[in-house]
Amino acid sequence: MKLAQRVGRIQPSPTLAITAKANALRAEGRDIISFGAGEPDFDTPANIREAAIRSIRDGFTRYTPVGGIPELKDAIIEKLRRDNGLAYGRSEIVVSCGAKHVLYNLAQALFEEGDEVIVPSPYWVSYPDIVLLAGAAPVIFETREADGFKVTPDRLEEVITGQTKALILNSPSNPTGATYTFDELKAIADVIVKKDIVVISDEIYEKILYDGFPFSSIAMVGEAVKRRSVVVNGVSKAYAMTGWRIGYAAGPEDIVSAMTKIQSQNTSNPTSISQKAAVEALNGDQSAVGEMVEAFAQRRDYIVASLCGIAGISCFNPEGAFYVFPDVSALYGKTYKGSVITGSASFAEYLLDVANIAVVSGAAFGSDAHIRLSYATSMENIREGIERIGNAVKKLG
Numbered sequence: 214m215k216l217a218q219r220v221g222r223i224q225p226s227p228t229l230a231i232t233a234k235a236n237a238l239r240a241e242g243r244d245i246i247s248f249g250a251g252e253p254d255f256d257t258p259a260n261i262r263e264a265a266i267r268s269i270r271d272g273f274t275r276y277t278p279v280g281g282i283p284e285l286k287d288a289i290i291e292k293l294r295r296d297n298g299l300a301y302g303r304s305e306i307v308v309s310c311g312a313k314h315v316l317y318n319l320a321q322a323l324f325e326e327g328d329e330v331i332v333p334s335p336y337w338v339s340y341p342d343i344v345l346l347a348g349a350a351p352v353i354f355e356t357r358e359a360d361g362f363k364v365t366p367d368r369l370e371e372v373i374t375g376q377t378k379a380l381i382l383n384s385p386s387n388p389t390g391a392t393y394t395f396d397e398l399k400a401i402a403d404v405i406v407k408k409d410i411v412v413i414s415d416e417i418y419e420k421i422l423y424d425g426f427p428f429s430s431i432a433m434v435g436e437a438v439k440r441r442s443v444v445v446n447g448v449s450k451a452y453a454m455t456g457w458r459i460g461y462a463a464g465p466e467d468i469v470s471a472m473t474k475i476q477s478q479n480t481s482n483p484t485s486i487s488q489k490a491a492v493e494a495l496n497g498d499q500s501a502v503g504e505m506v507e508a509f510a511q512r513r514d515y516i517v518a519s520l521c522g523i524a525g526i527s528c529f530n531p532e533g534a535f536y537v538f539p540d541v542s543a544l545y546g547k548t549y550k551g552s553v554i555t556g557s558a559s560f561a562e563y564l565l566d567v568a569n570i571a572v573v574s575g576a577a578f579g580s581d582a583h584i585r586l587s588y589a590t591s592m593e594n595i596r597e598g599i600e601r602i603g604n605a606v607k608k609l610g
């Protein structure tokens with residue numbers, strides 16, 4: 214069958230692929246430790262699960278308004294006010310089936326052929342493909358490890374052209390964990406306003422920050438940039454709710470209403486039951502979030518220090534999210550039994566074959582010098598896994 218050309222323009226999500234591969238090898242009996250997961254290893258907190266069960270018992274099982282139930286929109290409005298000092302009305306909020314779906318609808322609402330969208334690299338794997346599916350061109354903006362993997366305003370200004378429609382920012386970042394300060398965002402906001410482009414701010418890791426690093430959204434900088442910002446967030450990462458599929462956007466009414474229109478012709482509303490659970494996540498007891506972040510913080514400290522202890526690996530210390538993105542390029546060109554490590558994909562393959570370790574190649578995120586490890590796995594797995602990586606590296610000649 215001849216498929217539509219758009220299918221050939223994109224790739225299946227490489228992070229979901231590595232998780233599937235690790236699971237398949239495990240099913241064959243191999244003792245795989247996976248650092249591939251892009252989701253918290255905790256259960257959804259009990260109060261949230263109970264809220265969902267209650268909603269089923271109450272028969273809250275029908276279609277809801279396309280963009281989300283008023284109760285959830287109000288919980289989101291209150292969250293944005295409480296946590297970020299941002300004021301929005303119901304017509305400026307849309308709830309979708311996960312932040313990924315939010316981004317997809319947003320791209321469909323905003324981008325078309327001829328548009329350029331600036332995607333800083335290392336980037337979350339889905340950004341370029343979501344832009345491509347909308348017919349626009351992702352313009353990859355390489356950040357430097359020396360700049361903390363961050364966009365700097367002067368370099369940003371240089372890549373903006375007459376075709377530039379938007380910049381996608383992700384802070385804290387998947388895969389690097391880099392997080393912008395308020396002042397850094399303020400400098401970027403000046404460029405956004407001056408060049409009159411849109412900024413898409415993916416804040417899904419807002420709650421997962423370490424060492425007291427304060428979270429800032431670019432929309433907090435001022436009214437002029439807020440009018441050009443679409444804040445994207447969700448409950449997946451903060452509340453260990455990846456399977457529930459609830460994400461949301463807050464932004465200018467015309468954009469939000471276009472996203473809602475598009476959603477009305479693809480999924481209709483997000484799941485009624487999940488919406489009730491998300492209300493509880495946002496309004497209910499927040500203590501589980503802090504407990505998860507504390508566990509992530511201990512793991513981060515251990516994994517960064519132990520990776521840095523392996524000769525040939527250097528590791529950037531992430532301020533947020535639950536990934537490390539070590540530079541392993543010093544190992545390229547080395548060999549094992551005659552086969553050469555040529556880059557991040559080949560190193561990832563080597564770790565899987567020789568050490569039963571699953572990681573994602575940096576190339577999938579736009580940086581072949583690195584690999585990504587998720588530390589959303591137990592301390593026991595992390596200890597054993599890093600030891601295996603160390604031994605595998607020692608075998609290279």
Ligand SMILES: *Cc1c(COP(=O)(O)O)cnc(C)c1O
Nearest residue numbers: 311312313337387417447449460
């Ligand atoms: C996990 C993730 C998302 C998607 O989250 P869902 O709400 O589960 O769709 C979006 N952006 C980034 C950077 C992520 O890591």
